[in-house]
Amino acid sequence: MRTPFIDKNGLKKGAWSEEEDNKLRAYILRYGHWNWRLLPKFAGLARCGKSCRLRWLNYLKPGVKRGNYSKEEEDLIAKLHHQLGNKWSAIAAKLPGRTDNEIKNYCHTRLKKRSKRMSDLMNRQPDNLVQKQSSEEISVFKNCKEVSSSACSWQKLDNFQASDINILESSSGSSNSWNPGPVNCDSEDSASSSREPKRSFLSEETVPGEASGIFQDQNDERGSIAGFEGNFWSEPFLVDTHYCPDDSFAITLDEGGFFSAYLFA
DNA sequence: AACGCATTCAACCGCTCATAA
């Protein structure tokens, strides 16, 4: 937490004390928050209104839940984030007791974890996945504006291990060669879709209960990790096209979304 | 036990939007 300090305007910043919490809680429960800017003055707090509002909404407000997300909540967050993108407040509105700040932190934490794990794996695999993909596989991605996979929850993604890489590599170019399935192929559309801002970091198929069936084979490990999708977290990786066979493929990573994340998320 | 690195999450900041004057 941040060390409390007084700013140049005489307002306190940083971590809230129990006394401050009590003052704010007592005031709002009694009078409500009719004006956040004036509220601290009336409540006897040396805080700015913004700080009071945040403290109330994220911590003091009755009914605010903390930590320990249930499986249902995780699935719902995944689904809503796919639908709404980084609209944390809109997502939070669908989860009683959860705040936008908490959900934002939750998502960032998961993304960071996954991002790190995948980049670690890629660094350990000099002959990386992309280079091992057969040309047929690559061509599939070139023109796809949307790539689907099997249902894939965050739990599955989080459990992704180096062994999955091995499975991918062993099957690359073989008769079991990965085919994303009946995807909607349209290079023109894909170009425009790539410009869509702030897409969800989860693919449609990561949405619980919305399995597309593209990866019908439940044993296909690639289906388990194919739910990644490009987003603000994976973008920095996308810039580096070092491993991409050609430029169009690099673009496709972004367009298809998921494949870029599949590699780097 | 001590240290350093990684992770978590409360809190801050800057911006946009809505509304009233």
Next chain:
DNA sequence: GTTATGAGCGGTTGAATGCGT
């Protein structure tokens, strides 16, 4: 139509905590 103000949102920061060595 313009400006001022407050509320809300999303991104970022940094202290506390956890964990491995």
